[in-house]
Amino acid sequence: MNAPLPDVPEVRVVGLPQLTTGFDLVERLDLSMHLKVHGPLEPVTGERLAQLAEAISLRGRGGAGFPFGQKLRAVAKAAIRRGVRPVVVVNGSEGEPPCRKDTVMLNRAPHLILDGALLAAEALGARTLIVGVTRNSTEASIRAALAERGLSDRPTRRGNQLRARVVRTPERMVSGEASSLIRAVNGGPALPPGRRERASEAGVGGLPTLLSNAETFAQLAVAARIGTERYGNTGLPGEPGTVLLTISGAVARPMVVEVPTGVPLRYVLQLAGAPPLPQGVLTGGYHGNWIDAVSAHGAVISRESFSSVGGALGAGAILPIGPETCPLGEAQRVANWLAAETAGQCGPCRLGLPAAAGGLSDVLNGGGQAALEALREVMQAVRGRGACKHPDGSVRFFMSTLSAFTDDLAAHVLAGGCGRETTGVLPLPAPGYEEEGIPTGEKIAVDWTLCKGHGLCADIVPELIRLGPDGYPALADAAVPMHLQGRAQRAVSRCPALALRIEAAPPERPARPALPRSDRKALGSGQG
Structure with missing residues (x-):
């Protein structure tokens, strides 16, 4: 089985860098190096910032793809109507196993993200900035970046009224959803609230909240520096600029790559060492869609192109698989x-x-x-x-x-089968990363010589056990999640025939290590 992706895999760039400028010079751009590489950034009024976002067709880069300018205007209108100051939230909660682009930016260019977030905060008159993260490395990097700017959860400089803090969420798929992050910031669990609410109307503390993905704020900072005309000179006219992609799966070199829109997908896959004729390519991550080899050969990097062949750009995760696996x-x-x-x-x-x-x-x-x-x-x-x-x-x-x-x-x-083994090329988390609500590494097992088909177990924990057509239990292959562990143990203890037990899930058979850990040299390769 593949190793999980490292926090910061190798970073490459196709064409001229924008987001990854300076990655060939240092491993992490602190504030001094950031200013040397990118230069200073002047404040922008709210209307001009919205116009800028609309001129470059900036959409959220976290998966939903909502127009940023429209979101900015909605927050401003809600704040003015209610007479309150809004909140700005950077969503760096990247809990999906094949996604690392935001983690790379938070670790290596945190100040570019903060530039965009602070631009928005200044334009909206916000006094609170929150950055949501999921990993030790991203938390350490963003805390250091805030300290370098003299920002904290309390005003520390005369005239500086902005308060900034970091919120850590579990490394889970559902924790990266906007509503989950807002709920965590408000002191609740990092889970969706189960009701549809617009953050632009009532988010953090019930205040209008501008929440967007980390890359989105970095793109905003780049565009504010270089202007719409220069920004539009890169990429497609309808989707200008560059995008960050995480390439993993059956590749020789898993990486995060910055690439202009319009570049052929086949070129990006070739750069990472994907099979010449992949069985399929998963686009958009584990909430995305598969496309076949022919479609992958003809597609270019853009939302429109991916959608036209049944794919999805989503959060920018691209995962090819080769012919050797099922x-x-x-x-x-x-x-x-x-x-x-x-x-x-x-x-x-x-x-x-x-x-x-x-x-x-x-x-x-x-x-x-x-x-x-x-x-x-x-x-x-x-x-x-x-x-x-x-x-x-x-x-x-x-x-x-x-x-x-x-x-x-x-x-x-x-x-009864395709005759191929499952080699495990799609990355999943390593054992031991668990937080509340994710797998324990244990499974429910049944002793068929004792089972009488009473069905009590399916009533107690239907998420893991259901009754088959013959009236006997059919067990889920998934490991027992933390939040179901108590009920799983209760199902075992209440089985009249003593036929159930909880045991350690067997380890998966190792396969070739197509997702190696990156080293210091890879981190410093930047534009190689």
């Missing part, structure tokens, strides 16, 4: 992880995703057409009914997998 087996590993990432707050997430992961396992293990139809029914039941974006994003991944690998699906359904 694509459905790869999807099963991710499906188990997605199921364990449930926030546990609604039925589609708490019950549906484990059921879908179990259904995919049934298909892989020879369940035939009946198992495939059951899986499709589960996905249809989950779709569009979740309290947050995690169920829909996960179902999108499931459905894309089934439609992208039809030959492999037919082999599993009709012939």
Whole structure:
């Protein structure tokens, strides 16, 4: 199995750097080096900043792609209408295993992110800046950057009324959602609140809140320095500038690459050492879509191009897989992880995703057409009914997998398998990263010589155990999440036949290490 991606993988650039300027000089740009490389930045009024964002078609780079200028105007209007000062939040909570672009920026160019956030805060008249992070390295880097600017949670300089603080969230898929971060900042758990609220109206402390992804603020700072005309000279006319991508999966050199829009996807994959003819390319990460080798060959780096071939730019994660691995087996590993990432707050997430992961396992293990139809029914039941974006994003991944690998699906359904092992090229977290609500590394096991099919276990913990057509329990392949550990133990203790037990999940079989740790030389290679 692949090693997890390091916090800061190798960084490369295609063409002239904008976000990654100076990466060839130092490992991390402190404030002094940042100013030498990028120069000073003058304040911009709110209207001019909104016009700037609209002129460069700046959209959020965290996955949703919402127009930044529209968000900025909405926060300003809400603050004026209510007569309050808004809050600015940088979302650097990157909890998805194949995503590292924001982590790279927070570690290596934190001041470029702060430049954009402080521009927005000044333009809006905000007095509070919050940066959400998930990792030790990003927390240390951003705290150091705030200290270099003399910023803290209390005013420390005469005339400086801005208060800035860092909020640490668990390294989880659901913790990176905007509503989860706001809930964490407000003192609650880093989980979606289960209700739809606009941060621009009521976010941190109930105040209008401008929340955007770390790369988005860095792009804003670049555009404010070089102007719209020069910014627009790079990339496509409709999507100007550069984007940051995290390339992993079946590649020789996992990396974060800064690339202008319009560059062929095949060139970026070749740069990372992907297979010449990949079986498929997962675009947009684990809430994204698969595209085939032909589509990958013709696509260019842009939202529009990816969408036209059924892909998604999303948070900028690109993951090719080679012909040697079973694509459905790869999807099963991710499906188990997605199921364990449930926030546990609604039925589609708490019950549906484990059921879908179990259904995919049934298909892989020879369940035939009946198992495939059951899986499709589960996905249809989950779709569009979740309290947050995690169920829909996960179902999108499931459905894309089934439609992208039809030959492999037919082999599993009709012939009992495709004949290939699962080599584990899609990165997942290493054991021991767990926070509340994610896998414990334990699984429920059943002794079939004792089981009498009473079904009490399925009533107690339906997220992990469901009754099959024969009335006997069918167990999820996913590890027991932390938040279900108590109920799993209760199911074991209440089994009348003493047929259940909790045991350590078996380690996955190692495969070739396609995701090596980067070293100091790689970190300093910058523009190589």
